[in-house]
Amino acid sequence: MASMSSLQYTEERxxxxxxxxxxxxxxxxGAKVIARALKxxxxxxxxxxxxxxxxxxxxxxxxxxxxxxxxxxLSGAHIHHVRLLMEKLSEMGGSDIPVVxxxxxxxxxxxxxKRLGVRDVFLPGESxxxxxxxxxxxAEEKRRAELSxx
Amino acid sequence: MRSLAEAELSLSEKVDFKQLLESAAKGxxxxxxxxxxxxxxPYRLPPEVFDGIxxxxxxxxIIGVTGIPGAGKSTLxxxxxxxxxRRGNRVAVVAxxxxxxxxxxxxxxxxxxxxxxxxxxxxxxxxxxxxxxRGGLSLAALSMVEVLDAxxxxxxxxxxxxVGQAETDIMNAVHTVVVVTMPGVGDDIQALKAGVMEIxxxxxxxxSDLPGAQEAFEYISFALSKGELGxxxxxxxxxxxxxxxxxGSGVEDVANVIDEHISYLRSNGLxxxxxxxxxxTLVRLMAERMIADSVERALQVKINDLKERVARAEGIxxxxxxxxxxxxxxxxxxxxx
Numbered sequence: 219m220a221s222m223s224s225l226q227y228t229e230e231r232x233x234x235x236x237x238x239x240x241x242x243x244x245x246x247x248g249a250k251v252i253a254r255a256l257k258x259x260x261x262x263x264x265x266x267x268x269x270x271x272x273x274x275x276x277x278x279x280x281x282x283x284x285x286x287x288x289x290x291x292l293s294g295a296h297i298h299h300v301r302l303l304m305e306k307l308s309e310m311g312g313s314d315i316p317v318v319x320x321x322x323x324x325x326x327x328x329x330x331x332k333r334l335g336v337r338d339v340f341l342p343g344e345s346x347x348x349x350x351x352x353x354x355x356x357a358e359e360k361r362r363a364e365l366s367x368x
Numbered sequence: 369m370r371s372l373a374e375a376e377l378s379l380s381e382k383v384d385f386k387q388l389l390e391s392a393a394k395g396x397x398x399x400x401x402x403x404x405x406x407x408x409x410p411y412r413l414p415p416e417v418f419d420g421i422x423x424x425x426x427x428x429x430i431i432g433v434t435g436i437p438g439a440g441k442s443t444l445x446x447x448x449x450x451x452x453x454r455r456g457n458r459v460a461v462v463a464x465x466x467x468x469x470x471x472x473x474x475x476x477x478x479x480x481x482x483x484x485x486x487x488x489x490x491x492x493x494x495x496x497x498x499x500x501x502r503g504g505l506s507l508a509a510l511s512m513v514e515v516l517d518a519x520x521x522x523x524x525x526x527x528x529x530x531v532g533q534a535e536t537d538i539m540n541a542v543h544t545v546v547v548v549t550m551p552g553v554g555d556d557i558q559a560l561k562a563g564v565m566e567i568x569x570x571x572x573x574x575x576s577d578l579p580g581a582q583e584a585f586e587y588i589s590f591a592l593s594k595g596e597l598g599x600x601x602x603x604x605x606x607x608x609x610x611x612x613x614x615x616g617s618g619v620e621d622v623a624n625v626i627d628e629h630i631s632y633l634r635s636n637g638l639x640x641x642x643x644x645x646x647x648x649t650l651v652r653l654m655a656e657r658m659i660a661d662s663v664e665r666a667l668q669v670k671i672n673d674l675k676e677r678v679a680r681a682e683g684i685x686x687x688x689x690x691x692x693x694x695x696x697x698x699x700x701x702x703x704x705x
Contacts, residue, residue: 264479267481273487281493283405362375
């Protein structure tokens with residue numbers, strides 16, 4: 219069938235990232251700094267706001283066809299919320315969407331978050347540069363997996 | 369390894385559309401999300417797929433919501449979603465926000481204000497950025513509308529900022545145009561200027577609990593009134609409604625008038641005309657996009673030769689004509705089968 223091979227100079231589709239705050243946590247300065255850095259680096263950022271349920275975040279990622287989900291948590295309830303988020307994602311058929319987590323995460327919890335399926339964890343003091351690089355790398359991996367029928 | 373952008377040109381070839389459409393029709397949100405992504409570049413779809421989708425569409429009530437940034441469009445839409453859900457409608461939203469002209473990135477923040485019904489299976493919200501596309505925004509948005517209409521959403525709401533050409537294209541292709549404004553953004557002369565005060569079927573004076581609301585209401589009423597020599601056509605006179613979306617007041621009135629407007633269109637045989645206008649807009653935008661792409665290709669081939677000559681103003685018109693000619697040749701040599 220006729221896909222139009224002539225159209226090859228169209229702009230590429232920018233990576234789309236969900237930036238979300240999970241749970242009862244209204245401290246969104248960090249999430250906004252990240253959202254802005256990603257926007258400045260050329261990402262399309264959907265910011266879903268504070269006090270989101272795991273279901274709301276999973277729904278947003280699925281409806282937006284996001285390439286990466288970035289979750290910011292400063293409440294201490296990261297293990298609980300992230301576990302629920304991963305369950306919801308898998309229920310909705312979105313297990314292939316990579317999740318990263320940032321915030322006031324004690325270093326002893328990093329392994330547990332990774333066991334739950336989190337691809338990377340950003341602790342206090344992390345550089346914006348590395349966050350943007352990691353998100354870009356995960357987004358590109360996901361897009362390539364889609365193209366190879368993954 | 370090929371660059372991702374290059375590899376993604378063949379994205380639609382990797383898709384099993386039959387399966388994707390069936391799954392989306394059953395309400396699988398992931399499939400709907402994927403389908404909307406493919407609508408971002410609809411001219412790359414297999415032609416029969418686009419027709420197939422559009423033939424299932426045509427039943428939904430398409431509502432365009434526009435107005436200046438900060439007027440409260442997203443908040444009003446959020447409340448309207450709740451109100452239309454109460455009336456038993458399934459509701460989809462396509463929310464458009466601008467891209468950065470510098471980085472190409474975007475902060476899409478409309479969804480943030482529409483979380484009231486975020487877990488309701490009868491609601492679907494998609495954010496879209498303008499991406500600095502030549503007409504591409506309206507093309508993507510209107511193609512997404514075809515999909516959401518085809519999937520049986522009763523109300524499909526498109527939110528846009530401003531009154532540029534892209535917004536005009538979109539507003540000409542919807543059934544009902546809702547313009548949201550607020551007190552304190554200009555006097556009676558602003559309200560009389562051409563443009564936004566002429567495109568709406570329904571005007572919402574939002575934040576009408578703020579000082580200056582009564583004055584604003586009067587300015588807008590005057591601007592909307594049919595002058596002796598007025599050009600407004602048809603029997604529908606634009607309506608002005610006071611609301612405060614945050615407080616929830618006036619929202620039911622807005623929903624009532626939106627429903628009244630589609631009843632008016634349907635009972636006068638005008639609803640189908642709007643669908644026809646939308647399809648015609650789609651065709652025009654797709655053709656424009658194809659031509660623009662060929663021009664870009666032709667330009668890339670010769671850009672190094674042209675740059676200096678153009679900078680020195682040696683034959684700007686001739687070079688443009690040559691470029692147009694080369695683009696046409698490129699197009700006719702790569703016609704779809």
